Amino acid sequence: MKCRKCGESAVIELRRHNTAYCADDFVAFFRHYTVETIRKWKMFEKEEPILVAVSGGKDSLALWDVLTLEGYRTTGLYLDLGIDEYSKGSRAKCEAFASERGAKLEVIPVIEEVGASIPEVQIATRRPTCSACGLSKRYLTNQAALARGFAVVATGHNLDDEAATLFGSVLRWQEEALSRQSPVLPASSPKLARRVKPLFRLTELETAAYSFLRGIDYIVEECPFSKGATSLHYKEVLNRLEAHAPGTKHAFLLGYLDRIRPAFKRGQEVTLRECIRCGQATTSELCAFCRLVDEVSHKSHTISGPVSAGA
Amino acid sequence: MIVVLRNPDREVRLAGRHRVKELLQELKVIPETVLVIRGKELLTSDQVVGEDDVIEVRPVISGGVR
Numbered sequence: 001m002k003c004r005k006c007g008e009s010a011v012i013e014l015r016r017h018n019t020a021y022c023a024d025d026f027v028a029f030f031r032h033y034t035v036e037t038i039r040k041w042k043m044f045e046k047e048e049p050i051l052v053a054v055s056g057g058k059d060s061l062a063l064w065d066v067l068t069l070e071g072y073r074t075t076g077l078y079l080d081l082g083i084d085e086y087s088k089g090s091r092a093k094c095e096a097f098a099s100e101r102g103a104k105l106e107v108i109p110v111i112e113e114v115g116a117s118i119p120e121v122q123i124a125t126r127r128p129t130c131s132a133c134g135l136s137k138r139y140l141t142n143q144a145a146l147a148r149g150f151a152v153v154a155t156g157h158n159l160d161d162e163a164a165t166l167f168g169s170v171l172r173w174q175e176e177a178l179s180r181q182s183p184v185l186p187a188s189s190p191k192l193a194r195r196v197k198p199l200f201r202l203t204e205l206e207t208a209a210y211s212f213l214r215g216i217d218y219i220v221e222e223c224p225f226s227k228g229a230t231s232l233h234y235k236e237v238l239n240r241l242e243a244h245a246p247g248t249k250h251a252f253l254l255g256y257l258d259r260i261r262p263a264f265k266r267g268q269e270v271t272l273r274e275c276i277r278c279g280q281a282t283t284s285e286l287c288a289f290c291r292l293v294d295e296v297s298h299k300s301h302t303i304s305g306p307v308s309a310g311a
Numbered sequence: 312m313i314v315v316l317r318n319p320d321r322e323v324r325l326a327g328r329h330r331v332k333e334l335l336q337e338l339k340v341i342p343e344t345v346l347v348i349r350g351k352e353l354l355t356s357d358q359v360v361g362e363d364d365v366i367e368v369r370p371v372i373s374g375g376v377r
Contacts, residue, residue, distance in 0.1 A: 001355045011353040020355065057373060160372065208346050208371035209353060222318050226374035235372050239343045 012209050015246035023213045030210045034066045034198050041184050043196040044152045049073045051150040051193070053141050054097075054105070056090030056219040058211040059156030061097055063199055065214055067154070068101055076105040077144055077153075079137055082117025083223065090219045097216065106144065113140055116296050118225070124299045125292070129225040132292060139289035143280065145193035157183075157197040160204040163249040164234040166256055179264040182257065189272045189281035203249065204235075312360055314338070315367045332356040334366070344372050 001010040003022035010020035021029055037043070044050060050067060054060040054076045067074045078094045081087050091107065098105035111117045114136055121136075122129040145153050162181070169177040183200040187193055199207060211218050226232070241248045274280070275287035282288070314323045314334070323338070331347050331354050347354040348367040360366050 001357050010355050013355050023353075058371070059373070203343070204371045204373065205343055205346070208369070212346060212348070212353060212369075220317055220369060222374060229374040232372065232374035235374070236341070236344075239341050239372075242343050243341055 011213065012206075014206070016203075016242070016250055018246075027210065027213055030062075030202065030206060031066050031069060033202060034063070035070055037183070037201050038196075038198050041196075043154070043184055043198060044072075044194075046072065048152055049075065049150055051141070051145045051148065051153045052076050053137070053153060053155045054078050054094050055156070056093035057156070058216070058218045059158050059161075059199060059204070059207045061093070061156075061216050061218050062207045062211045062214070063154060063156045064097065064103070065101075065211075065216060067198075068103060074103065074154075075148070075150070076103060077141060078105060078107045079140055080107060080109040080111075081133060081136075082109065082111050083119060083225070086219075086221065086223055089221065093217055093219050106148070108140055108144060110136055110140065113143075114293055114296060121292070121296055122225075125295045127292075127295075130229060133225070135288055135292055139280065139287070142191075142193050142195075143278075146191065150193060151187065152194045152196060154196050154198055156199055156207070158199045158202055158204050158207050159249055159253060160235050160238070161231075162197070162200050163238055163253045164231045166253055167234045167238060168230065175264060178261070182261065191274060191279065191281040192272075201250070201254070312362055313365045315365065317367070317369055326362070328359055328361050330356070331358050331360060334360060335368070338368065340368060345370055 001013060001020050002008065003010045003025050004019045005025040006022060008022040011023050012026050013020040050072055052060065052064045052067060052074050054064055056078070064074060064076055076094060076098055078091055080091055094105055097103070114121060116124060118129060118133050118136070121127070121132045125132060141153050162183070165177075166181055169181065183197045185195040238249050270283055272281045272283060275282045275290055276285055277290045278287060280287055280289070312325050312329070314325060316323060325334070325337070329337070332342070335342050335345070335347070342356060346369045348369055349360065349364055354360070
């Protein structure tokens with residue numbers, strides 16, 4: 001297979017674009033596509049400081065790499081979830097990435113903010129792990145952005161992530177989730193940073209290939225709590241469809257964003273207020289994060305005393 | 312050839328030469344969900360891998376909350 005641009009040997013075939021690229025031309029394509037997404041969707045301007053939420057995985061490190069190469073002003077934010085060896089490994093990947101590029105990385109241990117690590121939260125509250133983890137990530141990333149003066153948080157969500165989320169929301173007709181799904185979530189309150197997803201038009205295969213070809217040392221192991229996650233089943237279904245009809249995931253997501261979402265959005269406007277305890281934006285009196293912290297604190301004391309590490 | 316699979320890490324030994332596309336079919340892997348790696352190079356579906364090659368089939372799909 002030959003690169004459609006230069007005729008050299010191809011290293012990746014992009015069936016949805018009916019093309020193939022050599023390493024150099026694929027990296028150039030990936031960078032251009034990301035910058036075009038940022039510009040077309042008005043995510044942020046060149047001079048704006050960007051807080052990049054990094055996990056040590058292929059997507060967020062690929063995003064941080066592109067933004068750095070393209071001259072954006074970035075700071076990485078790593079949330080240490082306290083998931084034993086997995087967190088130690090992923091944190092080390094982020095620190096090595098930042099150190100090699102002279103980039104600034106902030107690390108926040110979740111245990112200091114929630115009162116327990118993510119595995120301990122699951123034990124104390126019996127909530128699904130991914131639910132407590134997602135809630136904590138969104139809250140703490142936003143809090144960190146506001147405290148450090150960042151108006152924008154960029155995350156590494158890719159086309160597969162977004163298509164799988166949409167697929168799940170459609171299957172259960174979750175109107176609120178459908179109205180919220182967007183590559184740009186504007187700062188709808190002074191207490192919310194804008195959240196953007198510059199990789200949302202690139203597939204997981206493409207972000208992995210980019211990271212590999214750029215020599216990014218990312219964590220290949222999966223979070224131990226993601227085993228059996230519903231999103232993985234959705235991704236598998238979508239990838240089977242994609243294998244038969246390349247471009248299906250892109251058409252599904254972009255078609256929704258362009259043509260259907262405006263109708264959902266109009267019917268789902270919500271009023272935000274400030275949480276009576278922490279002051280962050282919420283639709284209720286006490287925000288979901290403060291309720292989670294209360295739950296952890298209450299249950300860990302009533303069941304077996306304070307939650308200890310490694311419980 | 313030795314095929315290294317990940318999550319969990321394991322190895323499969325296959326005899327003979329294979330086109331990457333056929334290798335993935337044999338392993339029942341959807342091509343859109345993996346990188347096929349030989350040393351420092353990415354392989355496309357039409358490339359042939361030989362008896363003495365060590366091939367990594369690295370999944371690209373992440374799950375859970377992002």
